[in-house]
Amino acid sequence: MDNRRRIVDSAKRMFWRNGYSTTSPKQVMADSGVGQGSYYHHFPSKTGLGKEVVDENGRDLLEAVQAAMAGLPTGRERLLAFLKSADSALEGCRVGGFAYDAGVLADPELQSSLRVAFTELADLLENVVREGQEDGSLPSSLDPVSTAAALLAVVEGAFILARATGQQSSADAATAGAKALLTGL
C-alpha cells in the first residue's frame, strides 16, 4: 500500500503543475520511483488515477481554504482571506487546470469529480457570505450565490492571468481589485 500512496502523491503534484493529459504514466513512475509492474497493478487505467487525484486535490484545496479562514471573526474577513488563495498563482490552481483539459472533460468520471470539487468550494463561500450578512460585515443586499461565484471566479481567473503573463503581480492586481470592490460597499 505504500507504493500506491507514492503514485498518488506524485500524480497529484504532476497533474496539478503540468496537466492531466500532458503527464504520462511513465513520468509518474519516474517521479514516484515506482516500477511499471507495480504502477499498473494499482492503476490499470489512467482515468482511475486521475479521479483519485482530482478528488484529493479538491479536498486539499477545500481544507486549505478553511484553514486560512479559521479564527477570523467576520464573514467579510474570511472572504478576503480566500482571495489570498492566488498568492502563488504561477503554480496554478490545484483543480482549475483540469477544467481546460479536453481529456478530463471527455471522461464522465473525471468531469464528475471536478464538478464536485467546484461545487463544494462555491457552497463554502456562499455560506461565508451569509455569515457575513448575519454578523453585519456584509450588506444584506448581496446575493450569496452570485457573490460567492464571482469571488471564486476572480481567484481562478487570477491564476490564469499570472500564468498567461508569467507574472505573479497580475494575479495580485486582480485580487486587489476584487478586495477594493468588496470593501468599498
Place this chain on the structure above:
Amino acid sequence: MDNRRRIVDSAKRMFWRNGYSTTSPKQVMADSGVGQGSYYHHFPSKTGLGKEVVDENGRDLLEAVQAAMAGLPTGRERLLAFLKSADSALEGCRVGGFAYDAGVLADPELQSSLRVAFTELADLLENVVREGQEDGSLPSSLDPVSTAAALLAVVEGAFILARATGQQSSADAATAGAKALLTGL
C-alpha cells in the same frame, strides 16, 4: 496560400476548443482537409502554427470586446458589456485555455504571444475604467489597473467555473455577482 489559411482557421478553432498540446497536426489536417505534405510545407513546426493561432485568437477576442462596447455611452456600461464575454462559457475562452497548457508555457514564443494577448486586453479595460471615471459613471476612488485586472479575472474564471461544473449557469452567476459589486458602488 489558400491551404495555409485553411490550416490556420482549423487550428484556431481546435486549439481553442480542445487545447494546443492535446490537438495533433494530424487532427488539424483532417479538420482542414489539407494533406500532410502541404501541412508541413506551410508549418514545419507545431510551434509556428501555435504562435500564429494565439496571435490571431488574441486579436479576434480583442476586436470582439471592442465591438461589444462600441456605441455604449458610459465607461460603466462598456465594462458591463465586457462581462457578457462569458456568455458561451462552455466553449472556453479563445486565449484562456493556453495559460493552463504546459506545452505552451514551456515555449518562449508561445508564452510571449500569450502575454501580449492578455496585456492588450487588460490595457483596454484599464482605459475603459479611466473613461468611466471621467464621464462620472465610475467612482474616482477605483484603481484603474487593479479594477481592470479583477474584471478580466472574473470573466476568465467564469469560463473555468462553467467548464468545471458543465453548466453555463455557473458562469452567469459569477458575472452577475461582479455586476452587482460594480453597480452597488
Place this chain on the structure above:
DNA sequence: GTCTATACGTCGATAGAC
C-alpha cells in the same frame, strides 16, 4: 505486488518524387 518484455497506435516530423 513487483519485474521485464512486448504490443500497437500516435506524435511530430523528415525524405524524396512529382
Place this chain on the structure above:
DNA sequence: GTCTATCGACGTATAGAC
C-alpha cells in the same frame, strides 16, 4: 506546393514469470 513513404520516440497499456 503537394503527395506518399518512412522514422524514432513516446503513450497507454497487456502478458507472463517470480
